[in-house]
Amino acid sequence: xxxxxxxxxxxxxxxxxxxxxxxxxxxxxxNAFTAREAEEALRSQTFDVVLTDIRLPDSDGLDxxxxxxxxxxxxxxxxxxxxxxxxxxxxxxxxxAFDYVGKPINPDEILHTIGMALQKRPGGxxxxxxxxxxxxxxxxxxxxxxxDAMRLQEHIDLVAPTNMSVLIIxxxxxxxxxxxxxxxxxxxxxxxxxIAVDCGAIPKELASSEFFGHLKGSFTGAIxxxxxxxxxxxxxxxFLDEVGNLSYEVQVQLLRAxxxxxxxxxxxxxxxxxxxxxxxxTNEDLADAVKRGDFREDLYHRLNxxxxxxxxxxxxxxxIMVFANHFLAQANEDLEKNIEGFDDEVTSLFKNYGWPGNLxxxxxxxxxxxxxxxxxxxxxxxxxxxxLEASKTEGSLSGYSKNNEEEAIRHALEKAxxxxxxxxxxxxxxxxxxxxxxxxxxxxx
Numbered sequence: 001x002x003x004x005x006x007x008x009x010x011x012x013x014x015x016x017x018x019x020x021x022x023x024x025x026x027x028x029x030x031n032a033f034t035a036r037e038a039e040e041a042l043r044s045q046t047f048d049v050v051l052t053d054i055r056l057p058d059s060d061g062l063d064x065x066x067x068x069x070x071x072x073x074x075x076x077x078x079x080x081x082x083x084x085x086x087x088x089x090x091x092x093x094x095x096x097a098f099d100y101v102g103k104p105i106n107p108d109e110i111l112h113t114i115g116m117a118l119q120k121r122p123g124g125x126x127x128x129x130x131x132x133x134x135x136x137x138x139x140x141x142x143x144x145x146x147x148d149a150m151r152l153q154e155h156i157d158l159v160a161p162t163n164m165s166v167l168i169i170x171x172x173x174x175x176x177x178x179x180x181x182x183x184x185x186x187x188x189x190x191x192x193x194x195i196a197v198d199c200g201a202i203p204k205e206l207a208s209s210e211f212f213g214h215l216k217g218s219f220t221g222a223i224x225x226x227x228x229x230x231x232x233x234x235x236x237x238x239f240l241d242e243v244g245n246l247s248y249e250v251q252v253q254l255l256r257a258x259x260x261x262x263x264x265x266x267x268x269x270x271x272x273x274x275x276x277x278x279x280x281x282t283n284e285d286l287a288d289a290v291k292r293g294d295f296r297e298d299l300y301h302r303l304n305x306x307x308x309x310x311x312x313x314x315x316x317x318x319x320i321m322v323f324a325n326h327f328l329a330q331a332n333e334d335l336e337k338n339i340e341g342f343d344d345e346v347t348s349l350f351k352n353y354g355w356p357g358n359l360x361x362x363x364x365x366x367x368x369x370x371x372x373x374x375x376x377x378x379x380x381x382x383x384x385x386x387x388l389e390a391s392k393t394e395g396s397l398s399g400y401s402k403n404n405e406e407e408a409i410r411h412a413l414e415k416a417x418x419x420x421x422x423x424x425x426x427x428x429x430x431x432x433x434x435x436x437x438x439x440x441x442x443x444x445x
Contacts, residue, residue, distance in 0.1 A: 003118055004028045004045070008038040008052035008064055009080065018051070018105065025111060035059035042071045049117050051110070054081045054092070062092055069096050076117035080105065098224060102201045108194060112232055120224065142178075142326045144319035148311045152179070159306045160186035165258075167303050168281040170310030171421055173360030176281035177241060179308065183279055184237040192236030197229050200245035207250040211257070214266035230263045230274050237277045243303065244284035244295060255299045278303065313355040313362065314425060320351050327363045328378070331370035339370050342378045349380065353387065354425040356416070406441040409434070418445050 005027050009015040015031050022029040030047075032038035035056045042050070042064075050068045054061040061079050068075045079092050079100035092100070098117045101109055143153050159166055160183045168176045177196060184194045202210050213228030229238060246254065257263050258278060262271045280303045289295035313320065324342065332339055342350070355361055365384060372382040380388070409427065416422035424434040438445070 002028045003048040006030050006047045006050045008032045010057050035063050038064045039067045042067050046072050050077045106196050144322050146316045146318035148316050149319055155308050164305040165303050166279045166306050168308045171312050172283045173358035174310040175359045180239045180279040189236045193233050194237045195229050195233035196239040198241050200242040204247040204250050208266050212263040212265050215268050233276045234274045240280040243280040244282040251296045251299050258302050313358040327366040331367040340376045345380045346378050356422045356425050
């Protein structure tokens with residue numbers, strides 16, 4: 001029988017999106033947007049798995065958990081939560097929840113957790129959803145046509161067939177995970193799992209359990225065995241996103257696991273040998289973090305066997321409309337519309353805009369524009385007000401004299417909330433030039 005899954009979340013767009021995603025993966029999925037709707041659904045039919053947000057407008061995920069267990073003890077409940085609600089999630093596991101997953105939801109993680117939950121049901125059998133192969137194409141990769149794009153693709157093609165660890169460096173939103181997935185899909189491990197981990201979302205007190213798993217009863221709240229990310233990725237690729245956010249204590253544990261290729265789940269005396277390839281990504285300068293003592297030098301070299309630097313979208317002028325048309329096609333499919341393209345004014349704005357949020361910002365802006373546009377072409381009046389204002393106020397230092405250059409830099413820093421990377425984008429200069437200017441004018445942040 002096809003497993004039935006109930007998705008409960010008051011974020012309507014996310015809830016529907018997750019339902020659609022699960023349906024595409026072969027599940028029978030249903031939505032509920034409040035605890036009351038969930039309770040009505042649970043009393044009218046039986047579900048194999050319930051995915052519920054902890055925070056709901058009329059109640060919380062614990063009430064949904066209780067109702068699910070009252071309706072059928074065989075129903076497995078998975079909590080979706082931000083890590084600010086970890087204590088609540090642990091409490092829910094004491095009351096019978098199967099597990100929790102952190103938001104933002106990672107497709108591979110949620111499929112793996114659902115697969116494990118289904119195995120826990122009486123008569124449950126391993127399901128294909130516990131592993132996500134590259135053939136599922138969950139992350140389409142757009143190559144681009146610029147010189148930067150060609151060099152990027154050349155590096156991917158060179159390193160993908162090897163087992164070298166790869167460190168991907170680039171600003172937020174530049175598509176680092178898409179590059180990591182492309183490396184996996186072109187590797188000899190393509191038929192094996194690709195597990196992506198948001199390192200910034202893992203608190204240090206739960207890191208051992210998240211990375212290496214735990215046995216039932218190993219600590220308060222551990223009411224089921226948990227497979228860690230290393231074991232889940234065995235044979236495949238482990239992607240460590242924003243690896244620079246790991247605490248120093250977790251870096252030590254991670255280094256040991258990468259050196260020995262052996263892990264020990266919390267509460268276990270037995271080591272498990274794992275065969276994984278590691279791809280890591282960061283928007284920080286890890287070399288500087290090493291100098292500051294915030295990141296272990298030995299771990300840095302372990303991860304940095306091959307480095308790929310991803311340019312900002314604004315630096316890839318030739319690729320801007322390639323990406324824009326790709327995201328337009330995606331938005332048309334998602335929203336069931338048929339917008340044909342962009343008018344000349346929008347195209348010009350896109351090519352000259354700073355894109356501080358890079359590809360992620362572009363994708364969101366285009367999807368919003370497709371939703372609002374009533375004609376067959378995207379016009380400038382459906383673009384966000386903030387984007388239009390930024391296009392009027394953004395300037396280059398080349399337009400300023402030495403007398404007012406300092407003022408322009410201070411204005412850009414203030415506008416970027418003192419984020420130096422974003423300020424450099426607003427000023428149309430690279431970060432190194434900005435750092436030199438900050439020293440020149442004795443501007444302290």
